[in-house]
Amino acid sequence: MMRFLRSPWPSALFSREWRESSFRGQLSAAATAGILLLALLSSVVSSWMASRQVRATLVEQGQRVAQSLANQAPLALISLAHENAAEAVRATLAFPDVIGVELRSADGQVLLAQGAVGADTTGLAGRPALGEPRLAAETDDAWHFVAPVVAQRNASPFEVIESQNELLGDVRVVLGKGTLNRMLAQVFFTSLGISLLLAVVFVVLLRWLASRLTRPLTELSGTMARAERGEPGVHAVLSGPSDIQQMARAFNRMIDAQNARGEELQRHRDQLEAAVLARTAELQVAKERAEVASAAKSEFLARMSHELRTPLNAVLGYAQILRMDEGLTGRQQAGLGIIQSSGEHLLTLIVDILDLARIEAGKTVIDSGPVDLTALVRSVADIVRVKAEEKGLVFVIDTDPALPTHVLSDEKRLRQVLINLLGNAVKFTQQGHVTLSARHQGHDAGGAKLRFEVRDSGVGISAEAAQRLFQPFEQAGESHQRAAGTGLGLAISRQLVRLMGGDVQVQSQLGTGSVFWFELTLPLAARPGPLPAATPAVRGYDGPMRRIVVADDVAANRLMLCEMLRRLGFDVHEAADGQQALDQVRLVQPDLLLMDVRMPVMDGLEATARLLQDTGTHAPPVVLVSANASPADRDKGLAAGAVDFLPKPVEHEQLLAVLAKQLRLTWRRA
Amino acid sequence: MGALGLWTLTAGLPSWAADGQPLAVVYPDIGEPFRSVFASIVEGIREQARQAVPGFGVGADTPIPALVDELRKREIRVVIALGRSGLKVAEALDRSVGVVAGCVLAVPEAQAQAFTVHSLAPDPALIFAQLRRMLPTARRVWAVHDPQQNAWLMRLAQEAARPLGLELTAQEAGDLQRATKAYQDIIAAAEPQRDVLWLPQDSTTVEEATLLPLVLQEAWRRKFAVISSNAQHVRRGALFALYPDNPAMGRSLAQSAFDTLANAKRTAHGLLPLRDVLLAANQRTAAHLGVDLDPRDQRIAKLYPES
Numbered sequence: 001m002m003r004f005l006r007s008p009w010p011s012a013l014f015s016r017e018w019r020e021s022s023f024r025g026q027l028s029a030a031a032t033a034g035i036l037l038l039a040l041l042s043s044v045v046s047s048w049m050a051s052r053q054v055r056a057t058l059v060e061q062g063q064r065v066a067q068s069l070a071n072q073a074p075l076a077l078i079s080l081a082h083e084n085a086a087e088a089v090r091a092t093l094a095f096p097d098v099i100g101v102e103l104r105s106a107d108g109q110v111l112l113a114q115g116a117v118g119a120d121t122t123g124l125a126g127r128p129a130l131g132e133p134r135l136a137a138e139t140d141d142a143w144h145f146v147a148p149v150v151a152q153r154n155a156s157p158f159e160v161i162e163s164q165n166e167l168l169g170d171v172r173v174v175l176g177k178g179t180l181n182r183m184l185a186q187v188f189f190t191s192l193g194i195s196l197l198l199a200v201v202f203v204v205l206l207r208w209l210a211s212r213l214t215r216p217l218t219e220l221s222g223t224m225a226r227a228e229r230g231e232p233g234v235h236a237v238l239s240g241p242s243d244i245q246q247m248a249r250a251f252n253r254m255i256d257a258q259n260a261r262g263e264e265l266q267r268h269r270d271q272l273e274a275a276v277l278a279r280t281a282e283l284q285v286a287k288e289r290a291e292v293a294s295a296a297k298s299e300f301l302a303r304m305s306h307e308l309r310t311p312l313n314a315v316l317g318y319a320q321i322l323r324m325d326e327g328l329t330g331r332q333q334a335g336l337g338i339i340q341s342s343g344e345h346l347l348t349l350i351v352d353i354l355d356l357a358r359i360e361a362g363k364t365v366i367d368s369g370p371v372d373l374t375a376l377v378r379s380v381a382d383i384v385r386v387k388a389e390e391k392g393l394v395f396v397i398d399t400d401p402a403l404p405t406h407v408l409s410d411e412k413r414l415r416q417v418l419i420n421l422l423g424n425a426v427k428f429t430q431q432g433h434v435t436l437s438a439r440h441q442g443h444d445a446g447g448a449k450l451r452f453e454v455r456d457s458g459v460g461i462s463a464e465a466a467q468r469l470f471q472p473f474e475q476a477g478e479s480h481q482r483a484a485g486t487g488l489g490l491a492i493s494r495q496l497v498r499l500m501g502g503d504v505q506v507q508s509q510l511g512t513g514s515v516f517w518f519e520l521t522l523p524l525a526a527r528p529g530p531l532p533a534a535t536p537a538v539r540g541y542d543g544p545m546r547r548i549v550v551a552d553d554v555a556a557n558r559l560m561l562c563e564m565l566r567r568l569g570f571d572v573h574e575a576a577d578g579q580q581a582l583d584q585v586r587l588v589q590p591d592l593l594l595m596d597v598r599m600p601v602m603d604g605l606e607a608t609a610r611l612l613q614d615t616g617t618h619a620p621p622v623v624l625v626s627a628n629a630s631p632a633d634r635d636k637g638l639a640a641g642a643v644d645f646l647p648k649p650v651e652h653e654q655l656l657a658v659l660a661k662q663l664r665l666t667w668r669r670a
Numbered sequence: 671m672g673a674l675g676l677w678t679l680t681a682g683l684p685s686w687a688a689d690g691q692p693l694a695v696v697y698p699d700i701g702e703p704f705r706s707v708f709a710s711i712v713e714g715i716r717e718q719a720r721q722a723v724p725g726f727g728v729g730a731d732t733p734i735p736a737l738v739d740e741l742r743k744r745e746i747r748v749v750i751a752l753g754r755s756g757l758k759v760a761e762a763l764d765r766s767v768g769v770v771a772g773c774v775l776a777v778p779e780a781q782a783q784a785f786t787v788h789s790l791a792p793d794p795a796l797i798f799a800q801l802r803r804m805l806p807t808a809r810r811v812w813a814v815h816d817p818q819q820n821a822w823l824m825r826l827a828q829e830a831a832r833p834l835g836l837e838l839t840a841q842e843a844g845d846l847q848r849a850t851k852a853y854q855d856i857i858a859a860a861e862p863q864r865d866v867l868w869l870p871q872d873s874t875t876v877e878e879a880t881l882l883p884l885v886l887q888e889a890w891r892r893k894f895a896v897i898s899s900n901a902q903h904v905r906r907g908a909l910f911a912l913y914p915d916n917p918a919m920g921r922s923l924a925q926s927a928f929d930t931l932a933n934a935k936r937t938a939h940g941l942l943p944l945r946d947v948l949l950a951a952n953q954r955t956a957a958h959l960g961v962d963l964d965p966r967d968q969r970i971a972k973l974y975p976e977s
Contacts, residue, residue: 074880078850151846151880153873157698157753158775158790161818163873166846 024207024214031206032199039195047188054183058097059143062175063133065095066147069171070133073149077105077168082112089114092173099142100174103149104128106167116142117174128170136172145173216240220248227255301357306598306627308350310554313627313649316343317560320652324567347649352488356472359495366499370525371411373403373450377438380415384422388434391426398437404448407522413496417504418452420489421516425456432457432513446501447523454516461508469506470494538656538667540569546663547571547588551581551604552596552625561594561625561650568659578602582610590620592662594646597626597637605640612641621662625650693719693927694741696759697752697773699727707916708752711773714920715750719928728755738762748927751785760785768930772923775871776819782941786926788919791820791871792899792912793943794827798834800949804910804961805895807863813840814852816874822941823870838868849875853885862893863959869898869908882906895959901950905974909959910951915971918946950974 018026069085069092076085082103089101093115100115108127133147151166216239227234234255236248319340323333358364381397388395418436425434434456441449461469472491494504497518508514548570552558555576562572573588575581577599585593593611597604608622624637627648634645644658659665695715697708716723724744726737737759741749748768751760760769761781771777772788781787801808811831815824824840831838841856843849852875856867867889869876876882886907889896898904898911922945948971956963965973 075884078846078877078880079854080847151877153877156775156873157700157704157755158773159873160754160757160774160777160781162754166874168846 022214023217024210027210027214028203028207032203035199035202036196039192039199042195043188043192046191047184050187051180051184054180058175058177058180059135062143062145062173063135063147065092065098065175066145066171066173067133068092069101069173070147070149073103073171074151074168076103076111077149078151080105080111085112097176097179098173099176100172102172102174103169104172105169111169115174116176117172128167130165130167141177143175143177145175147171147173216244220244220251223248224251227251297357301354305350305354309347309627309648310557312343312347312350314554314556314560316340316347316649317557317564319343321560321563321567352492355492356488356495359492359499364496364499366410366413368408368410370406371409371414371522372406373438374399374405376411376415376418377436380418380422381436383419384426384434384436387423388426391429392431393426393429394433396433396435398435400438400440402440403438403450404440404524406525407448407450408525409500409520409522413500417493417496417518418454420493421454421504424489425454425458425514425516429456429458429513441519444521446521449519449521451517451519455513457513460510460512461506461514462510466506466508470504538568538669540668541665542668543665545569545571546592546665547573547590548592548594549573549575549581549584549588549590549620550594551575551578551584551599551607553577553599554596557596557648564650564652564655565594568656578604578607578610581607582614585611585615585620592659593620593622595622595624597624597628597633605637608637608640608642623658623662692745692747692931693721693750693924694724694726694744694746694748695750695752696726696728696737696741696756698755699729699732704753708773710916711752711920711923714917714922715924715927716920717917718921718924723750723924726759728759734759734762741767748931750923750927752923757781768927770923770927770930772919776873777941782822783939786930786939787941788923788926789823789941789943790914791823791943792914792947793830793945794823795830795834795943796945796947797868797897797899797912798827798830798836800910800912801836801866801895801897802834804951804956804963805863805866805959808836808866808895809864810837810839811866811868812856812860813838813868813870814843814849814856814875815840815870815872816844817842818844819872819874820870823943826943827868843875845874846877846881849877850881853881857885857888857892860889860892860894864894866895866897869896869900869903871899890955890958893959895955895961901948901972904950904952904955904972907952907955909955909961910949912947913950913971914944915946915948919944922946948972 018029021029069088072088073085076082082089085103089103089112092098092101098115100117101112102110102114102117103112104110106128128148130148130150133145135143136146137144148170149168151168153163153165155162219239220236223234223236236251238245238248319336322328323336323340328336355364377397377399381395385395422434422436434454437451437453437455439451439453441451443449470490472488490504497504497520500520500522502518502520504516504518506514506516548565550558550561550565550572551574552561553576558574558576562574565572573584573590575584575595578595579602581593581595582602584590595604595607599607602610604624604626608624611619611622619641621643622641623644623646624640624642625646625648626633626637637645643662646654646658656667660667693715695712697712698704712723712725724746726740728734728737732755741763746767748770749756749760749763751757751769751771752773754774757771757774757777760771761784763769769785770788771781771785773790774787775790777787777789798811801811811827813824813827815821817824824838827838827840841852843852853867856865859865860867867885869882869885882903883906886896886903890907896903896908898908899913901911901913904911949969950972951963951970952974953963953965954975955961963970
């Protein structure tokens, strides 16, 4: 109903059209409508008057025709033989518009009926009676005239009994209205035609006159339109009636004022533009400096990462190698453990720094896959529980039974965040408890809404400190209270959670503990296949001994890798740069070449390319090793012809997998 | 008289002495052609009376009681009442005043019994006698009449026909259609020379406009004679007609008035046929029927076609 009311009515449309039309248009439309109405009215009135006259004439004529027939009908009615009036009837019917004739005797019996006299004759005419011819009935199509037929008796003064005319019957003549209607239409259309012609002439005259009268107004309107389009120097010409001239003068004054304002504005704009240009140039310089600085920072970080990882690689590698020696004492084993854990911590630090740098540079990509939530929570808890229990804390896991079993997420990053938050909680809680809860909060279009919460009864954080908490290298509390750590954990966690579509929040009070939580909406995932079971340590491989050349310019790294391979039962040969590696290949014809990318004399990429170039399809497969393990570095290596790529520091399991794949080996396990 | 709106009528009549006259004539005051008829009748009356006879014209708006008073004042003893208007005045008069009615047709029985009424209908005996003279072969006479108007005349006609060796067949018709039917029958049965159709003065059966031409036409075609009591019919084709001789009729009326004056009690009342008649004949019809008609015959007052 409301829509219906709001819909544009024809009258509303007309009203809008009317308002939007020009003065001349409105004048012409009003005059045209009036004249057309007048033409129509005059046509109707004139044809109505004409119809009255024509009708009177035709009725009189009909009465005369009926009387004439009545005068000729006595014999037929006296003799009751219609043949005696045949000629008269024929003559009557030949009269224009006469469409029917009827003769009736005095008792109302029809003696003769010809033409369209209609069925019910008596109903229309009544019984015959003396009198004058009359119009007995009228229908839409015809008039019915009745004239009595009498035997005339001469009035004689000699007759004592006055004789009456004897009624013999009557005649009925039906006169069609064809002529009336024809004449009516003719009069109407002729009159309408003349009126319309006059109306057209008048309207043309009116339009001409209106155009003469409204020309100054139209010109002024045109000038205003030009001014509106922004044409410069527009001035109205003073012409036409005085009121229009006054309007033109007012318009010119307005234009002058507007021009003055416009010029002033232009001046301001020019000044502003100059200022903006200067600032833009300054900013451009600042931006370029910042970019150079940023690039230098990235480069520095990458170089530092490489520089730090290389010795660390050796430390960790040797620690791993030594721990494989079964003849070590318990103390030696513990020392090696400390070396390895410290090295790993250092590596974590480096990785954290790089992570943060990558996240801030927008280079981190969330790699989603199926995640078993319960297993994730359990594995995270297993890691943290040991440390918590070491400190005498109660560690509580609270998982929602309604948690979906599998969701799509980046398990590694999620685990990283949870371990970080839990690690912090354990770290800053001296007594009491640490609780990890995972809650399912329903579904929406994006998937399951999950809330992860880490609650502790630790030192708590002041509101002021909470504000700085997520800044890199920040730790809450006084310096003497600070625990060991990089101070990057929360910053990284927050960034990662943001990348996953949530945010880490904190609620805390000094002395009563803290709550860190984040909420994520994660799509549901199908259950993945069963995970492979943990495998026992490798002691060698089946089949003949294989030969491997290891190329690395850093001796510690090279020796560590060589030692690792020898323990697995390979025949290992060393090279300190790319050239030496090529020489060794020619010399010993190895089954595989493990080669560092960055080397003096000839780097790994070039050596790989040369090797393929020299020996073609007989070249041994090359696996490149590098601390720069980005996807771009990897692609570069593969493009040079390497079959695989290992990041530094080399992980034992990863190395086993690559060797098994490239050399088609089956490991022997303890 | 002037006060009463009466006036001495026709220009031909002198102004009469107003007093001491026992006779007066009352007549319709109407236009021509009847004015001349009444004038000649009144002239005949005056001729016969040899004295001044006051005449009173009666128009449509004449107050009859005033006229009656006037007649009484004048001590009129016998009134000659002419036409329908005259008869109306006569009816309003005292019984002591004698009335001689004339110039009337179809008088109702009651009125006929009250006065001596001289009808305009020619005496059938005169008609038949003329027929015998002109058409000796005639044997049968047909007439169609409205009994309300002419029953008395047909009775006289029956009486008159027999001695002349004629057989009258009078058919009654109350309206035009019956009359038409009767004429059709007569025309179908009529034999030339022998049969004659007589048209009496009858407004019901003798319709001038439609029927008469047909009858005359058929009679011409079948060669039988039509006789009439109207001279106009002769002009249209009837063989002959007897029609009133107005001055003579006036004289007869005056004589009848004197008779009434002299011997009122013994004067016979009732309808009298017209005996003062003239003859009109059509020589063309006569020739067609083989009738020997002498144009120089003095008895023929009007001869048609007029030369």
